[in-house]
Amino acid sequence: xxxxxxxxxxxxxxxxxxxxxxxxxxxxxxxYGIVQAGSHVAISLLSAPVPGAFALLLWSGYAAAVLxxxxxxAAFERRPALSIAMxxxxxxxxxxxxxxVAAPAAHSIAADLVGAxxxxxxxxxxxxxxxxxKMLGLVALALIPGARIRSAAxxxxxxxxxxxxxxxxxxxxxxxxxxxxxxxxxxxxxYLFLRGFVGGLASHPTYSAIAGxxxxxxxxxxxxxxxxxxxxxxxxLLAIVLHIxxxxxxxxxxxxxxxxxxxxxxxxxxxxxxxRIVRGKQRKALEAGARDVVPDELVSPADFESLRTRKARKQxxxxxxxxxxxxxxxxxxxVQRAQLDLLVSALDDGMESVEARAAWQRxxxxxxxxxxxxxxxxxx
Amino acid sequence: xxLAETGPTGRIPLAIRLVGxxxxxxxxxxxxxxxxxLVGIPALDAALRGPAIDASRVTSSSxxxxxxxEGWAYDPDSETFQVFTQAGATIIVAPALPSDGTLEEAVAPxxxxxxxxxGGQWVVSEPQYFxxxxxxxxxxxxxxxxxxxxxxxxxxxxxWHVRVVMNAPAASLETAFxxxxxxxxxxxIQPGGAP
Numbered sequence: 001x002x003x004x005x006x007x008x009x010x011x012x013x014x015x016x017x018x019x020x021x022x023x024x025x026x027x028x029x030x031x032y033g034i035v036q037a038g039s040h041v042a043i044s045l046l047s048a049p050v051p052g053a054f055a056l057l058l059w060s061g062y063a064a065a066v067l068x069x070x071x072x073x074a075a076f077e078r079r080p081a082l083s084i085a086m087x088x089x090x091x092x093x094x095x096x097x098x099x100x101v102a103a104p105a106a107h108s109i110a111a112d113l114v115g116a117x118x119x120x121x122x123x124x125x126x127x128x129x130x131x132x133x134k135m136l137g138l139v140a141l142a143l144i145p146g147a148r149i150r151s152a153a154x155x156x157x158x159x160x161x162x163x164x165x166x167x168x169x170x171x172x173x174x175x176x177x178x179x180x181x182x183x184x185x186x187x188x189x190x191y192l193f194l195r196g197f198v199g200g201l202a203s204h205p206t207y208s209a210i211a212g213x214x215x216x217x218x219x220x221x222x223x224x225x226x227x228x229x230x231x232x233x234x235x236x237l238l239a240i241v242l243h244i245x246x247x248x249x250x251x252x253x254x255x256x257x258x259x260x261x262x263x264x265x266x267x268x269x270x271x272x273x274x275x276r277i278v279r280g281k282q283r284k285a286l287e288a289g290a291r292d293v294v295p296d297e298l299v300s301p302a303d304f305e306s307l308r309t310r311k312a313r314k315q316x317x318x319x320x321x322x323x324x325x326x327x328x329x330x331x332x333x334x335v336q337r338a339q340l341d342l343l344v345s346a347l348d349d350g351m352e353s354v355e356a357r358a359a360w361q362r363x364x365x366x367x368x369x370x371x372x373x374x375x376x377x378x379x380x
Numbered sequence: 381x382x383l384a385e386t387g388p389t390g391r392i393p394l395a396i397r398l399v400g401x402x403x404x405x406x407x408x409x410x411x412x413x414x415x416x417x418l419v420g421i422p423a424l425d426a427a428l429r430g431p432a433i434d435a436s437r438v439t440s441s442s443x444x445x446x447x448x449x450e451g452w453a454y455d456p457d458s459e460t461f462q463v464f465t466q467a468g469a470t471i472i473v474a475p476a477l478p479s480d481g482t483l484e485e486a487v488a489p490x491x492x493x494x495x496x497x498x499g500g501q502w503v504v505s506e507p508q509y510f511x512x513x514x515x516x517x518x519x520x521x522x523x524x525x526x527x528x529x530x531x532x533x534x535x536x537x538x539x540w541h542v543r544v545v546m547n548a549p550a551a552s553l554e555t556a557f558x559x560x561x562x563x564x565x566x567x568x569i570q571p572g573g574a575p
């Protein structure tokens with residue numbers, strides 16, 4: 001495995017870096033996005049407070065649930081909450097705000113090419129604008145070293161968050177155009193069902209995660225420039241094509257559910273392939289970290305076997321619960337978390353870094369806790 | 381977290397090369413790409429469109445006059461239908477037709493048709509009634525799906541019904557709706573001019 005030539009710590013621990021000009025460009029675009037998209041959100045809430053609050057509650061709950069799902073898929077690494085929030089805000093306000101200007105114009109241009117009544121015009125207009133705009137947010141984050149977007153896995157994660165922000169704010173706005181749709185609670189619920197669940201996994205978070213994996217690879221890989229550019233632009237193109245395909249009039253049936261389900265298949269398969277490749281590489285990196293970087297008394301290669309998959313971690317916790325009870329099982333979960341944090345910190349910043357030392361301390365505390373609940377067993 | 385590579389290449393990842401920098405080049409790149417979407421694409425669209433109509437009121441041969449929405453292109457080719465376009469949205473004002481029924485009866489078939497069109501995934505709102513500036517009763521029916529919106533207005537004037545239809549991508553509905561509603565509210569129907 002090739003590791004960075006030198007461990008150089010970024011000056012911040014998240015994407016919040018006021019000394020970076022990229023940060024300030026992002027702030028400028030956020031102000032624009034708030035004026036464009038945020039003002040619509042505010043108007044929706046002020047003009048009809050009860051249904052507005054109801055829609056906000058529903059979409060916030062949806063965002064929280066999907067965020068938890070994304071976090072679950074990213075169990076190896078815990079990312080800073082501030083960076084996650086900034087990614088969400090880019091998708092929710094900056095990409096949405098710019099999209100309100102660019103997407104209709106792109107639709108209009110596409111309509112010139114394929115005809116105004118052609119369903120492809122909407123699909124092309126949305127895909128060609130929204131995907132690059134969401135990816136731009138990830139590029140901006142990656143240009144701030146504190147965001148630590150250093151691999152396809154990081155790009156995949158933050159891409160999904162940006163896509164989630166976009167989907168939630170856009171859907172909230174669509175469901176609260178009171179002048180058009182009336183202040184109907186059933187309309188709001190129908191919209192949540194249609195955009196949140198019928199679209200299912202084949203939606204903004206998935207497309208952005210695919211494009212994001214390419215951005216993460218571009219910033220973290222030591223491959224040749226040609227290969228890195230090809231991967232980044234290739235994943236963007238793939239995201240655009242999938243988005244256009246999903247919105248296109250292809251495979252439309254009387255009942256939308258089979259149509260949506262069939263269209264979701266290639267999107268989900270491709271996303272799962274990318275997730276599988278990325279997670280395989282993550283495992284390989286962590287395995288090498290347990291073998292070569294972190295001392296065996298903290299995380300040995302044998303320890304990593306029980307950390308390798310969620311199933312392995314759960315099985316270890318289950319066995320601990322059976323043998324030593326619930327508290328010991330909970331303590332083992334803490335040990336596993338601290339071991340993974342230590343591996344990630346050691347690989348990213350070196351064993352002597354502040355982050356690795358903090359993870360080391362957490363691991364020590366967690367191991368102490370575990371010993372208290374299973375005094376006769378060795379805890380590594 | 382850095383991931384495993386196939387072998388040492390001697391290259392340093394961009395993520396590490398950026399550490400300690402102020403990001404001037406990155407800021408310029410992000411800003412320029414954002415400008416392409418904020419200014420470039422709308423400018424290209426405007427260049428491809430016909431010039432926006434500059435008239436205080438447009439009257440069709442069937443006797444319907446409306447104040448054209450600002451910034452919308454007008455298709456002067458059709459004498460009976462008035463067609464306005466902007467940013468992917470199209471507004472069509474149809475000729476007046478005689479009708480004995482009420483607005484409620486007039487809008488019901490379209491409402492039922494959209495609601496029963498399962499393939500379209502339309503979320504159909506309840507009809508909303510209002511009065512135009514000329515004092516005519518009117519109704520708005522809106523339907524949206526994840527990508528598109530279809531809006532129908534019917535204006536009633538002394539036994540005549542005028543239908544206005546707008547198709548728009550969902551993304552531009554927010555801005556297009558205001559213009560379309562203004563157009564409908566500005567409508568004047570001259571019974572003598574109607575067929």
